[in-house]
Amino acid sequence: MDKLKARSDHPLDALLRTDRIPHIWCSGCGIGTVFASCLVAMQTSGIDLNKTAMVSGIGCSGRGAGYIKLDSYHTTHGRAIPFATGMKLANPELNVVVFSGDGDLFAIGGNHFIHAARRNVELTVICVNNLNYGMTGGQAAATTPCMAKTPTTPLGNPETPFNLPLLAYASGASYVARWTILHTRDLTKSIEEALTRRGFSFIEVLAPCPTGYGRRNKEKPLDSLRLYQERTVIKNGADPSDVILDYQQGITLGKFIDHERPTFLDSYDKTCRINF
Amino acid sequence: MNAAVLTGEHFMTGDVACAEGALAAGCRFFGGYPITPATEIAERMADRLPCVGGIYIQMEDEIASMAAVLGASCAGVKSMTATSGPGFSLMMENLGLGLVTETPCVVVNVQRAGPSTGLPTLGAQGDMMQARWGSHGHYEIIALAPASPQEMFYHTIMAFNLSETYRLPVLVMADEVTGHLSEKVVIPEPGAIKLKNRPKAKGRKDRFKPFQAGPNGVAPMAIAGEGYGIHVTGLTHDERGYPVMTEGAQEEMMHRIVAKIRDNLDDIIQTESYRMDDAEIAIISYGVSSRSSLAAVDEAREQGIKAGLLRLITVWPFPEQLVNKLADRVRALVTVEINLGQIHLEVQRSAAGKVPVHLVGHTGGTVISPDTIVEKLREIRSTHG
């Protein structure tokens, strides 16, 4: 009996709302792996978990906030970052982690992303990039590769996707990395670093969405993992304008930016609170 | 700028008085985006918040402003934003998030004439129904209507107190004229202003249910970082805050958040009566239009018309019972507002056909002159005797 119980215990149980399991994620979905890495990193980073909040937007990835047993806020589509910004500025003691999807953070929420990065608000933003809007059925997102088939691009996507690390860097993020769910050790280490960095940290994680994206683009979950293994090169410190994400040419992974600069609150204190 | 909260007599605009009211109420976070005629509130807050240990942030738009205000409130700080029509429209989705997650905060709308960009520098009262129903779904809301800089000060405090007591976003529905008008504002000593704070979470942290109603129907609020490990979502949720996708859960949650307002109407609704004792025609008005109405009542009385004024301080929830009873003792009702009949619809509904209900209104850009109202009163007297 004890053995059985021991086997059913999960090392992350302390951080999981186990009373909400089973979760909604499909089998073969990559979100759970990113989520688990995030929880492990939270545990190993040594941050005060009672002073840590997770904020999500809307989408399959946005359900992350619903499964973590910490203060967690599941907000509106695209608005996790401004909500998190208010939270961090109101109580600078909080560690605020944004966990959300590519559609949420870069289509409807793209404007908030660039401004929070520009201001260098001390947030850790983890983006599960599954190249589409998983939750609403696999439609094209701002990250969908050109020519990919989705229900709203039945003949192929005519648009060009964002290069997220480049966008984050150009906007002013002080920590920028890209990993895949195959690279969980690197990913976990990266999240751990990001959690302890001051300033705006951004980590993009490539993850399969077999239901929304894979099915229409002849990519089973294992095929995605194979791509993550065969087509990726790790180039830590690479110039963000050289980090490609192209299944044919290759995918650059690594930690690209790790550069401290004054945060929003540092500057606010120095500029606006001088006389008080 | 002076480090302390102001006291004493000042000559200031409604917008500035609103900011001072917010500070006196304990507001320490402002997230906003400039827009005429509400910009001066943001400017005053940018200047004054650092003096009192607060923080001002100019967000990238009003969607972000509303989101940031909710985030700050969830982290335990009294928070507000101020805007006008176009920005108010952008805030609607997150206003709904605030309502369903029961997050206290204050949203000021210094109304200008719309729709769309409309008349940016000229006043109106055209967003009153948007204030009531602008976010999707069916809910209750609280909205106040200040008529002077002094009231911009007090109504902002009242708005914070109501938002903290009942845990919801409260709207201050001002207008361009009141926002830009300069008048004397008397600010009492801090101790003389009664402040309310949200009910605090207590008890065992692992057993705490963040959406379990307390005695007045309002759930105590745990804030981020207190160690309760709460989950808060815009999805339909149960007492634990967990999403439950059923009709039953929707019914239970909605019933509770609607009831906390409907069961406390006596505490929430405030109105003022002027020369109503023997009135035969009652004007119902609010905000800047109630000032024109007041002058009109005096002028009409001079002319032998027994007019009176019911001034709405709380516009939402609408004082339905009061207006219904009023309809029993007057011969006619007149709504005076700067739109083509919004609160007028509520007056008609509440009067339930007992007496004729007239409207004095226009589409915005200027105040309603007392003469226009008196003319209407004369016309009513000649038709209804």
Ligand SMILES: Cc1ncc(C[n+]2csc(CCOP(=O)(O)OP(=O)(O)O)c2C)c(N)n1
């Ligand atoms: C304002 C608004 N517009 C549209 C939607 C519908 N919607 C829900 S999730 C979603 C896309 C989510 O995509 P992403 O962030 O990539 O998350 P994923 O499901 O792929 O993890 C959309 C469009 C919504 N909830 N709110």
Ligand code: SF4
């Ligand atoms: S639809 Fe896609 S993203 Fe959503 S849970 Fe399923 S596999 Fe994951």
Ligand SMILES: [Mg+2]
């Ligand atoms: Mg996605």
